[in-house]
Amino acid sequence: MSKGFDKEMDQELQAAYDAFLFKYEGTYFQTGYTTAQVLDSLKDMTIRDSDVFLVTFPKSGTVWLQQILCLIFSEAHINMAEDINSRRSPWIEYNLENLDFNNRPSPRLFSTHLPYYMIPEELRTPKGKIIYVYRNPKDNMVSFYHFCKLFPSLKKANITWDAFFDWYMAGKVYGGLYFDHLRGWYTHKEDFNCIFLTYEDMIKDLKSAVLKICEFLEIKLDDEGVDRVVEKSTFQNMKKDPLANYEFVKKQFLDQQEGGLLRKGTIGDWKNLLTVAQSEKVDKVLQEKLGDLPLKFTWDVNEE
Numbered sequence: 001m002s003k004g005f006d007k008e009m010d011q012e013l014q015a016a017y018d019a020f021l022f023k024y025e026g027t028y029f030q031t032g033y034t035t036a037q038v039l040d041s042l043k044d045m046t047i048r049d050s051d052v053f054l055v056t057f058p059k060s061g062t063v064w065l066q067q068i069l070c071l072i073f074s075e076a077h078i079n080m081a082e083d084i085n086s087r088r089s090p091w092i093e094y095n096l097e098n099l100d101f102n103n104r105p106s107p108r109l110f111s112t113h114l115p116y117y118m119i120p121e122e123l124r125t126p127k128g129k130i131i132y133v134y135r136n137p138k139d140n141m142v143s144f145y146h147f148c149k150l151f152p153s154l155k156k157a158n159i160t161w162d163a164f165f166d167w168y169m170a171g172k173v174y175g176g177l178y179f180d181h182l183r184g185w186y187t188h189k190e191d192f193n194c195i196f197l198t199y200e201d202m203i204k205d206l207k208s209a210v211l212k213i214c215e216f217l218e219i220k221l222d223d224e225g226v227d228r229v230v231e232k233s234t235f236q237n238m239k240k241d242p243l244a245n246y247e248f249v250k251k252q253f254l255d256q257q258e259g260g261l262l263r264k265g266t267i268g269d270w271k272n273l274l275t276v277a278q279s280e281k282v283d284k285v286l287q288e289k290l291g292d293l294p295l296k297f298t299w300d301v302n303e304e
Contacts, residue, residue, distance in 0.1 A: 027176030
């Protein structure tokens with residue numbers, strides 16, 4: 001069994017983790033990357049009909065979808081400057097470069113990990129389009145854990161899997177509780193112009209996912225254009241692409257010497273880390289929180 005994060009945790013690690021996050025409106029955000037004032041201002045953000053928002057719980061394929069969307073726009077000859085993907089599809093809640101969103105040409109791409117109730121109000125009119133991508137929670141938490149090890153403060157404090165598992169299951173990770181994030185967006189999807197995709201379906205059939213996204217965005221690409229998007233969006237090619245792999249992030253923010261942001265890109269890696277008891281706990285909470293919804297979860301790469 002994993003140790004309770006609020007009882008037997010190493011004090012240095014607990015202090016480092018507490019400093020890493022702050023809580024606002026029922027969810028957690030990274031300290032120093034945004035503020036309550038910024039988060040409040042997003043509700044009044046002006047939305048255009050042509051805006052496209054990529055919404056995910058952290059570590060659910062955000063970087064992958066940024067690549068796909070940027071490539072689709074590029075293949076469609078939509079005006080988009082050659083730049084790193086984090087500027088072409090910036091996070092609205094983590095605007096570290098102080099980009100002026102209002103001066104960006106249409107159509108604009110945005111990324112966010114916000115829960116549905118903190119999203120800009122005008123998206124409910126509905127204006128713009130939202131693509132929500134989710135991943136099975138076991139692989140998601142493993143990916144999230146390895147990502148957290150890239151943050152210098154948590155790496156220095158020797159973050160452990162058992163500690164992170166308890167934080168994750170308590171919703172004490174940035175993005176909040178996975179199950180609440182997914183449930184909130186799914187049960188309010190009719191309020192928005194929104195489609196849902198799964199990370200696992202994209203791994204199994206990336207071309208079908210690209211075609212589905214194009215159809216939703218009402219963008220028509222020829223067969224060669226679709227194939228180029230698929231080829232440039234493979235895990236192997238993204239790891240080599242400086243516009244997509246986030247290797248530009250400075251070491252004081254993410255220490256990628258022992259592993260980058262793009263790690264494995266597979267299904268079922270959770271079997272290498274979760275104990276039987278941990279896996280059963282996830283199953284139990286998943287049933288309690290999401291069992292009444294027609295959501296699909298794929299746990300193994302060989303599943304049909």
